[in-house]
Amino acid sequence: MTGTRTTATARAVTAGAVMLAWVALLWLLEGIDTATGNSLDSYGVSPREPSELADVVPSAFLHSGWEHVASNSVPLLVLGFIAALGGIRRFAAVVLVVIVTAGVGVWLTAPPNTVTLGASGVVFGLFGYLLVRGFVDRRPLDIVVGVIIAAVYGSLLWGVLPTDSGISWQGHLFGLIGGVASAFFFRRPRRPQEPKGYITV
Numbered sequence: 001m002t003g004t005r006t007t008a009t010a011r012a013v014t015a016g017a018v019m020l021a022w023v024a025l026l027w028l029l030e031g032i033d034t035a036t037g038n039s040l041d042s043y044g045v046s047p048r049e050p051s052e053l054a055d056v057v058p059s060a061f062l063h064s065g066w067e068h069v070a071s072n073s074v075p076l077l078v079l080g081f082i083a084a085l086g087g088i089r090r091f092a093a094v095v096l097v098v099i100v101t102a103g104v105g106v107w108l109t110a111p112p113n114t115v116t117l118g119a120s121g122v123v124f125g126l127f128g129y130l131l132v133r134g135f136v137d138r139r140p141l142d143i144v145v146g147v148i149i150a151a152v153y154g155s156l157l158w159g160v161l162p163t164d165s166g167i168s169w170q171g172h173l174f175g176l177i178g179g180v181a182s183a184f185f186f187r188r189p190r191r192p193q194e195p196k197g198y199i200t201v
Contacts, residue, residue: 015084018091022080023073026119029061030069044117045103047110056103059117072119075153079126082145086133090186097185098125098178105174116168120159121175127156128179136183 033040043058063069084091102121110116130149134142160173 011085011087014088015081015091018084018088019077019080023077026061026063026069026073026076030063030066033062034066041115041117044115045106045110046115047107047112052107053104056107057099059103059106060099060119060122062117063119064117068118072123075123075156076119076126079123079130079149079153082149083126083130086142093186094125094129094179094182095122097182098122098129098175101125101178101181102171102175105177106168106171109170109174110168116171118168118171120168121171121178124156124159124172124175125179125182127153128176129182130179132180133183137188139188 029040040062041064043055043062045055045059046052063072080091080095083094099122102125106116106121127149130142131146134140134144134146156172157176159167160169160176162169
């Protein structure tokens with residue numbers, strides 16, 4: 001029991017440290033962007049330009065102002081922490097798939113003459129991942145976590161609809177798709193069942 005508690009505590013500390021560092025990085029980058037006249041915004045994704053594919057990953061760490069980064073920070077911190085509790089390696093793989101899926105989706109479908117940047121695609125990806133992970137892995141505790149997340153953050157799903165021309169619903173939608181797909185890509189192997197014992201009479 002003590003060893004299990006120690007492992008759980010270590011995972012929580014690691015997950016918390018990773019997410020606090022990530023969110024701090026987002027704020028630092030926005031500070032640099034503001035101080036340099038929004039020079040980092042050029043690393044956002046412009047659609048259907050081959051050279052812009054190189055900005056798919058950087059764009060997920062940049063924002064178009066303090067209000068933008070503030071709106072993403074809390075859900076990213078909460079959802080990222082919960083996802084990272086399952087292991088940092090798996091978490092990193094999920095995040096990479098989400099970032100690439102969201103970024104390429106934006107590159108393919110965003111309106112012309114636009115620049116898309118921000119961590120909201122990752123937020124939607126982590127939401128989708130946590131929502132279905134328990135069902136894919138068949139882990140009751142993770143199913144309960146998914147239900148709670150659906151209750152708390154279910155309104156996020158409205159963000160995949162094209163209701164505001166200034167918000168990238170494409171990034172939200174493809175981030176969500178990447179998160180759900182990640183739950184299947186990185187499902188936990190099932191434990192082999194113990195052989196049944198037979199009693200003859």
